[in-house]
Amino acid sequence: MDSIKLVIWDLDETFWKGTLSEEGISPIKEHLEIVKKLTERGIINAIVSKNDFEMTKSKLIDLDIWDYFVFPAIEWNPKGILIKQIIENCQLRDSNVLFIDDNSHNLNEAKFHNQNIHTKTPEFIPEILQHHAFKGKADPELSRLKQYKVLEKKAMAKSSYDSNYKFLKDSNIQINIIQNPEKYKDRITELIGRANQLNFTKIRLDDQEVGKLLNDRTLKNAAIWARDRYGDYGIIGFYSYDYTANKFNHFVFSCRILNLGIPQYIYAKYNFPELDIVPEIAEKLDHSHPDWITESNFNVDLKEQTNGTDATKILFAGGCEYDQMYFYLERNNIEVKLYVNYNNDQNIPVRPSHTEAILGGLRFSAEQKEQFLNHSLLPFLDKNYFDSGIFDSTYDCFIYNPRMDYEHHVYEHKKDKFLVSYGGYGNNFTDINDRENIVDFFSGRKAFNINESFLQEFSEQFKGIGRISTKKFIENLKEIRENIPSHIPIIMINCPEIRLSARKSGDEKYLRHCEMNKAIDKFILESENTHLLDIRKIITHESHLISDLGHFQRKYYKDISLTMLQMLNNLLGERVTRNLNMKSIVYDKLDGMIELARIIKRRLIG
Numbered sequence: 001m002d003s004i005k006l007v008i009w010d011l012d013e014t015f016w017k018g019t020l021s022e023e024g025i026s027p028i029k030e031h032l033e034i035v036k037k038l039t040e041r042g043i044i045n046a047i048v049s050k051n052d053f054e055m056t057k058s059k060l061i062d063l064d065i066w067d068y069f070v071f072p073a074i075e076w077n078p079k080g081i082l083i084k085q086i087i088e089n090c091q092l093r094d095s096n097v098l099f100i101d102d103n104s105h106n107l108n109e110a111k112f113h114n115q116n117i118h119t120k121t122p123e124f125i126p127e128i129l130q131h132h133a134f135k136g137k138a139d140p141e142l143s144r145l146k147q148y149k150v151l152e153k154k155a156m157a158k159s160s161y162d163s164n165y166k167f168l169k170d171s172n173i174q175i176n177i178i179q180n181p182e183k184y185k186d187r188i189t190e191l192i193g194r195a196n197q198l199n200f201t202k203i204r205l206d207d208q209e210v211g212k213l214l215n216d217r218t219l220k221n222a223a224i225w226a227r228d229r230y231g232d233y234g235i236i237g238f239y240s241y242d243y244t245a246n247k248f249n250h251f252v253f254s255c256r257i258l259n260l261g262i263p264q265y266i267y268a269k270y271n272f273p274e275l276d277i278v279p280e281i282a283e284k285l286d287h288s289h290p291d292w293i294t295e296s297n298f299n300v301d302l303k304e305q306t307n308g309t310d311a312t313k314i315l316f317a318g319g320c321e322y323d324q325m326y327f328y329l330e331r332n333n334i335e336v337k338l339y340v341n342y343n344n345d346q347n348i349p350v351r352p353s354h355t356e357a358i359l360g361g362l363r364f365s366a367e368q369k370e371q372f373l374n375h376s377l378l379p380f381l382d383k384n385y386f387d388s389g390i391f392d393s394t395y396d397c398f399i400y401n402p403r404m405d406y407e408h409h410v411y412e413h414k415k416d417k418f419l420v421s422y423g424g425y426g427n428n429f430t431d432i433n434d435r436e437n438i439v440d441f442f443s444g445r446k447a448f449n450i451n452e453s454f455l456q457e458f459s460e461q462f463k464g465i466g467r468i469s470t471k472k473f474i475e476n477l478k479e480i481r482e483n484i485p486s487h488i489p490i491i492m493i494n495c496p497e498i499r500l501s502a503r504k505s506g507d508e509k510y511l512r513h514c515e516m517n518k519a520i521d522k523f524i525l526e527s528e529n530t531h532l533l534d535i536r537k538i539i540t541h542e543s544h545l546i547s548d549l550g551h552f553q554r555k556y557y558k559d560i561s562l563t564m565l566q567m568l569n570n571l572l573g574e575r576v577t578r579n580l581n582m583k584s585i586v587y588d589k590l591d592g593m594i595e596l597a598r599i600i601k602r603r604l605i606g
Contacts, residue, residue, distance in 0.1 A: 001118050001133035006092055007038060008083055009069075010101035011049040011056065014122045020051050020059060027063055034128055035068050041136030042144040044090065047072040048082050048099070053541060054497065061499070070148045071155065079106045080113035087114060089155045090148065098133075100125065156543055164259075167555040168292040171228040173260055175293060176300055178235075181223035182214050187235045188223060191252050196343045197282035197320060198237075198253035198263060200275060202445075204345055213240060219249070224266070225300045226257055230328065230558065233257060239266060247274040255323045258282055259546065259554035261290040278347060279444045282321070282551065311335040312572060315389060317353045318401030318493065321551050328561035334568070337389065341404075344382045347445045352385050354404040354421040355468070355476035361386035362483060364418075372418070377458050379449065380422050391483050396572055398484060399533075399564070401493035403550055405473055406516045411462040421468070425509065429455060430464035467512070470519040477523045481530060489571045490530045491564070494520050496539035496549055509549055531571065533563055 009015045011025075018025035035045050045068055049056060053074045060066035071089050073082040079101070087094050095116040101107050107119040128134050139145075181188065189210045192203070205213065214221055224237035237253040248270070253263050261283075267275070268289045275285070312334045316322065320340040329336055341351050351357070364372070369386050372378055390398065407424040427441065428434045435455050442450040468476070481490060494517045499510040517536065524530050538559050539545070539552055546553060 003096055004043060004098050004133045005096040006044045006046060006090055008046045008048050008086060008097060008099045010106065011047060011051060013102045014100055020056060031125060032063060032065050034125065035065060037129060038134065039068050039142055039145050040139055041134065042139035043134060043136045044145065044148050045069050046086050047074060048079050049074050050076050057499065070152045078109060080109035083110050084113045089151060164553050164555065168261065173226065173228045173293045174296040174298060175262060176225040176296060176298055178223045178225060178300065181221060184223045184235050185210055185214060188238045191238050191254060192250065194342060195252050195254055197255040197258060200251040200277050200281055201249065202278040202343065202347055203250060224262065226262060227298065237262060241270060245274065251275055255282065255320055258324050261293060264288060265290045265293045278446065312568065313395040314397050314399060315339065315395040316399045317358065317388060317390060319403050319550055322401060324554065324557040325561040325564065328558060329564065332565065337395065339388045346379060346447050348379050348447050350380055350382055350385060351404050351408065351422065352388065353402065354408050355402060355473065355480065356410060356419050356421050357385065358388055358390055359476055359479060361388050362391055377461060378420060393485050393488065397489050397491060397568060399491045399493065403495055405468050406495055406512055408467065410465050410468055412465055414461060414463055428464055430459045430462060470515055473516065473519050474523050478527065481527050486528050491533055491567060492520050492524060492530065493533045494535050496535050498539065498542055498549065500542065513549065531567065533567060
C-alpha cells in the first residue's frame with residue numbers, strides 16, 4: 001500500500017464488537033478516533049455492512065460518528081458489488097482503497113470485483129495511523145469530507161431518479177388530450193373546485209362558470225384522460241390555454257396522478273407558456289420533456305369506472321397524498337370516501353383529520369359548530385370541517401392516517417376553553433418567531449387576511465399548548481374506536497421513521513414520528529379489531545421520499561395499496577374476495593414470497 005484515499009469499514013466484529021441485529025454491540029473508542037483522525041488527514045471513510053439501514057444509522061448517530069462516513073452501503077446485497085459502486089461514486093481507483101472485514105469470504109469477494117483493492121482483517125486496524133499509506137494531507141476544516149458529501153447527495157439523487165424513471169417507463173403511461181370537452185363538464189367542475197395539490201392556478205369556478213368557460217371558442221380547452229399498465233384513471237386533468245397571451249388560465253390535475261409527470265408533459269407540449277402558479281404545488285414544473293408519456297387516441301367513450309351496488313365501502317381520513325393509493329382500490333370495486341385535506345374558497349388549507357377535529361364532530365353541538373365556523377380567527381375551518389361521516393357507520397372499514405396529529409400545534413381558546421389544531425413545523429400561530437414564515441406562506445396563496453395583526457389577535461385569544469401528547473393522542477384514538485361499531489375494522493396507517501439528513505428539523509421530525517408510532521402500536525395492542533399498515537416496513541430510506549416525511553415516490557403508493565388490498569381481503573373475507581381483481585393479490589403474494597426469500601437468505605449468509 002502506497003497511498004490510501006478511502007477506507008471502507010465492515011461494522012459487526014470489525015468497527016465495533018458484537019452483532020447489531022442480534023446481541024447488540026459494544027463500541028470501540030479507538031476505532032471512532034481513527035475515523036475522525038483519518039478524516040482530518042483528508043482520507044475518506046465509508047461503510048459496507050449487512051445490517052438494517054435505519055437501525056445502523058441510529059446507532060452511528062448515537063456514537064456521534066455517522067456524519068464522518070460517506071456512501072454508507074448498509075444492506076444485504078453482496079459486498080463486492082457494493083464496494084465497486086462506492087469506489088465509482090467516489091471517483092477513485094481501487095488501488096487507493098482499503099477494505100476491512102472479519103470475514104475472509106467478503107475480503108475475497110471484494111478482490112474479485114475490485115482487482116487492485118487492498119484488504120485487511122481487523123487485526124490491522126491499530127497500525128493504520130502509523131502506516132505511511134495513511135499519511136494523507138492535513139485537512140482540519142474537513143473540506144475533503146464536505147466535497148464527498150456533495151458527491152454523495154448527487155449519487156443519491158441519481159439513484160432515486162434512475163429507480164423512479166424505470167418505474168415510470170415500465171408503467172406505460174398514455175394520455176388522450178380531449179378537445180371540446182363539454183361532455184365532461186361535471187368532472188371538470190369537480191377538478192377545478194376540489195383539486196389542490198396539482199391545481200396550479202386555483203381559480204375556483206361554479207358549474208355555470210365552467211359551462212361558460214368551455215363554450216369560449218377564443219380559448220383552447222382540453223380534458224386529459226390517462227391510463228397506464230395498472231389501469232384506467234379516467235379524466236384526471238383540465239387546461240384552458242389562451243393563444244393570444246400564450247398563457248394557461250387554468251391548469252389543474254387530480255392528485256391521483258401525482259408524480260407521473262403528466263402536468264410537466266403538457267407544460268412542455270405548449271413550450272412552457274406563462275402560468276401564474278398559486279402555491280402550494282406538489283410537483284414543480286421545469287423545462288424538461290418527460291419521455292415516458294405517450295399520447296394515444298384510445299377509446300374514452302366508455303363511462304368512467306363506477307362501483308357496483310355491492311362494492312366494499314371504505315372511509316379514509318388523512319392526508320390527500322394517499323389519493324394515489326385509492327386508484328388501485330377503486331379499480332377493484334372498492335368504493336372509497338375520502339375525508340382529507342383540501343383548500344377552502346379563500347385558498348386556505350383545511351386540515352380536518354386531526355383527532356381533535358374528528359372528535360369535534362362528535363363532542364360539539366350544532367350551535368357550537370356554527371360558532372366555530374363563523375369565528376373570524378378560524379379561517380382554516382369551513383362548513384365541511386366537522387362532516388367526516390366517521391361516526392355514521394355507513395362503511396365496511398375505516399382507514400386512518402393521523403399525520404396531522406404528528407405535526408399540528410394545538411391551541412386552546414383562553415375564554416371558552418375549546419381546542420383547535422393547525423400549523424406544522426415552523427408555523428406555530430402563537431409563536432412570534434414564526435410570524436414572518438406564516439405571513440409569507442399565506443400571502444403566497446393570496447390569503448392576505450392572515451397577516452401580522454391577525455396573528456397578534458389570535459395570540460391574544462388562544463394559548464398554544466404544543467403538539468398533542470402521546471397520552472392524549474391514545475385517549476383520542478380510543479374514543480374514536482369506542483364510537484365506531486366494534487364489527488367495523490379500523491386500519492391505522494402510521495408514518496415513516498427516517499432522519500432527514502440535510503433538512504431543517506430533521507431530528508425533531510424523526511423523534512416525533514418515533515414516539516407517535518409507538519403510541520399507535522400501544523393503541524392497536526389495547527384495542528379490538530384495530531390493525532396496522534406499517535409504513536416503516538415500506539418507506540425505509542430517504543430516497544423513497546419526495547419532499548418530506550409525508551410524500552413518497554409514486555411506486556411506493558402501489559406497494560402500499562397492494563398491502564392494503566391484502567389486509568382488506570383478510571379482514572373482510574368473502575365480501576372483498578368476490579370483488580377483488582385477483583391480479584393485485586397475485587402481485588402481493590409474489591412480493592411476500594420474495595420478501596420471505598430475502599429473510600431466509602439473510603439468516604443463511606448474514
